Amino acid sequence: MAIIGNIIKGVIQLKDALSSEINHIEAQEKMLKALLTQAKDTQFGKHYQFEAILASENIKKAFADTVPYFDYNKISTEWWHKVVDGEADITWPGKPSYFALSSGTTGKSSKRIPVTDAMIEAIRQSGIKQVFALNNFDLPADFFEKEIMMLGSSTDLEKHHEFMEGEISGISAHNIPFWFKGYYKPGEDIAKIDDWDARVQQIAERAESWDIGALSGIPSWIELMLQSVISHHNLNTIHDIWPNLQVYTSGGVAFSPYEKSFNALMGKPVTVIDTYLASEGYIATQIRPETDAMQLNTENGIYFEFVPFKPEYIKNDGSLDQAAPIVTLDQVELNQDYVLLISTVSGAWRYVIGDTIEFTDVNKAEIKITGRTKFFLNTVGSQLSVNKMDDAMQHLEEKFSTKIPEYTICAKRAEDGEFYHFWYIGSKNLTLGHMEVAEALDAYLKTANKxxxxxxxKALKGVKVKLIAPEKFHDWSESNKKKGGQVKMERVMNEERFKIWETFIEKP
Structure with missing residues (x-):
């Protein structure tokens, strides 16, 4: 009998029974006041007159009117470079304990994003919220006694001047509470291994000694790890070695493109719970099984704003036009894509995180990620967002009975001088006809996107498709950054980047 599991589940149920429904609008108003109050004596707070904003009749409007939009390059050039150099009280009181390294989905150079103690606590509180939300998923008591495999970047953080640096998943795992370490796998020793392949090999060799009940990590790297375990032990599915695996907490990217290939590794259904942990903070988490939408973490260290996602507001580099209008949580609407802005306890202010979202339930503050501002393909007016591309890949999976976990696209002129969409699609079934897939893709997009x-x-002549092995995408990621962690494949490339990609793919 799962005695400990029943106790834990009972505590979760009691907490849920005693909790009241969050008023997200009020929570956000309190959060903005708290952020401004704590940062008013920083260099940033003095420069943008936080005290005057706090004294205004409409704090949200005064904040939006006074502080400009910042992307990483702008805030780093104007403010965060001082933080990196060791100065205190720049955009947040004191100095951060960590820097989250993030190269996003393009380029080799890492961004350094401050992670304060206040942000570590905010992430911890959001994690606790996620744990208590498990009560809504009707999991058996013995689930709460099983081990959790958290597959992120290395927890062996590097020292840079007076700060520790690493990817946010490594920083988060580095700060797990002592009472959780007994449940946490692969354990501290293996988690510190920086080389992805070596770490996965260790996981595969140790897999038999663990009773894994839950997985957590980015889908593409979780899949590779599961494939390695299955191959190492000559299994049919992962449930042959981890029979009690019941939950997968996805994050970092939309799960839908990976759903078919992920399920192929399972011996029985697994509950998938979406989360949204970025280098800048824990944005949202799924709290109920009726939807795969995620609830914004409105109480834990982040103030949210939203810009309607329209081509005229987005510059070529994905940054926002300063004249773009803003809406707050009390003004958002359904069926509208928004560029997400955050202000945080790590000293990010009106920060364009680079993602686009839409609301599925305004009262519950539930959202879905719909794409990236840089991955919005509007060459010759096609206006394709990542979610439309993902939908198209799911359509092709069903039509051709295949799995397509990865893809990338570029809009450019072909040798005939006409514009085409050039797609590289990752599929195990390389016997499919390229022309046939291109025609099916083109036909679907015409139906799905006016x-x-x-x-x-008019100007878009057609679609060209090349089918390649999914492993090519992983090799590309490794060649540009490294495997695992927060690394994600870029879905849309510009022509310069695409030339490098094609040269890489053509190598023997």
Missing amino acids: NYKVARS
Whole structure:
């Protein structure tokens, strides 16, 4: 009998029974006041007159009117470079304990994003919220006694001047509470291994000694780890070695493109719970099984704002036009893509995180990630967002009975001088006809996206498809950064980047 599991589940149920429904609008108003109050004596707070904003009749409006939008390059050039150099009280009181290294989905150079003790606590509180939300998923008591495999970047953080640096998943795992370490796998020793392949090999060799009940990590790297374990032990599915695996907490990217290939590794259904942990903070988590949307963490260290996602507001580099209008949580609408802005306890202010979202339930503050500002393909008016591309890949999976976990696209002129969408699609079934797949993809997008259909009748000549092994995408990620962790494949490339990609793919 799962005695400890029943106790833990009972505590979770009691906490849920005693909790009241969050008023997200009020929570956000309190959060903004708290952020401004704590940062008013920093260099940033003095420069943008936080005390005057706090004294205004409408704090949200005064904040939006006074403080400009910042992307990483702007805030780093103007403010965070001082933090990196060791200065205190720049955009947040004191100095951060860590810097989260993030190269995002493009480029080799790492961004250094401050992670304060206040942010570590905010992430911890959001993690506790996620744990208590498990009560909504009707999991058996013995689940709460099983081990959790958290597959992120290395927890062996590097010293840079007076700060510790690493990817946010490594920083988070580095700060797990003592009482959780007995449940945490692969354990501190293996988690410190920096080389991805060596770490996964150790996991595969130790897998038999663990009773894994839950997985957590980015889908593409979780899949590779599971494949390694299955191959090492000559299994049919992962449930042959981890029969009690019941939950997968996804994050970092949309799960839908990986759903078919992920399920192929399972011996029985697994509950998938989406989360949204970025280098800048823990944005949102799924709290109920009726939807795969995630609830914004409105109480834990982040103030949210939203810009309607329209081509006229987005510059070519994905940054926002300063004249773009803003809406707050009390003004958002359904069926509208928004560029997400955050202000945080790590000293990010009106920061363009680079993601686009839409609300599925305004009262519950539930959202879905719909794409990236840089991955919005509007060449010759096609207006394709990542979620439309993901939907198209799912359509191809069903039509051709295949799995497509990875893809990338570029809009450019072909040798005939006409514009085409060039797609590289990762599939194990390389016997499919390229032309046949291209025609099916083109036909679907015409039906699913009216702007694409109009573009196809004018300047967009057609679609060209190349099918390649999914492993090529992983090799590309490794060649540009490293495997595992927070590394994600870029879905849309510009022409310069695409030339490098094609040269890489053509190598024997």
